[in-house]
Amino acid sequence: MAKRTAEGEPITIKKYANRRLYNTDTSSYITLDDLAKMVRENVDFQVLDAKSGDDITHTILTQIIVEEESHGSQQMLPVSFLRDLISMYGNSMQSMMPSYLEASMANFRKNREQLQAAFAKGIEANPLAKMAEANFKMMQNAAEALIPGARKSPPKPDQADELAEMRKQMAAMQKKLDELGK
DSSP states (O other): OOBOOTTSSOEEEEEOTTSOEEETTTTEEEOHHHHHHHHHTTBOEEEEETTTOOBOHHHHHHHHHHHHHHHSSSOSSOHHHHHHHHHHTTSTTGGGHHHHHHHHHHHHHHHHHHHHHHHHHOSTTOHHHHHHHHHHHHHHHHHHHHSTTOOOOOOOOOHHHHHHHHHHHHHHHHHHHHHHHO
């Protein structure tokens, strides 16, 4: 469960016209990096425009992602994913995307601890590798359903190359999971 104020409400962050962010719970000014840290620590907050009172949490979280992607040593969002996401705006399927993405992330969070343990043991003879493959196929099928023609059939590499590629991808995922765990 997310950390909240003593009253059980999300912490209110006020954003002023001078772009400063004010944490009303700690009575201090904070930065986007502080908000990113709060997200990682599962602190529930909402960001309000100090003048209008409008909830601008979505905009601020999007801004944090843009900052992370532009200044991080490794980008998390592949260009192909960003292109697919942008192409969904104005598309008849746009309204379905938020719930699909939320369900995908919920499934990932649910399996994260199991995946971390499996990666620690290695991927040899790991039943979770089959689960990861099934999840990948589900996402591919959903992408193809949402964006017709999105999946092009590349030539299939032999199984040894495929296994080597999976090991490489899982090692990269393990590294990201280790970073998230810090």
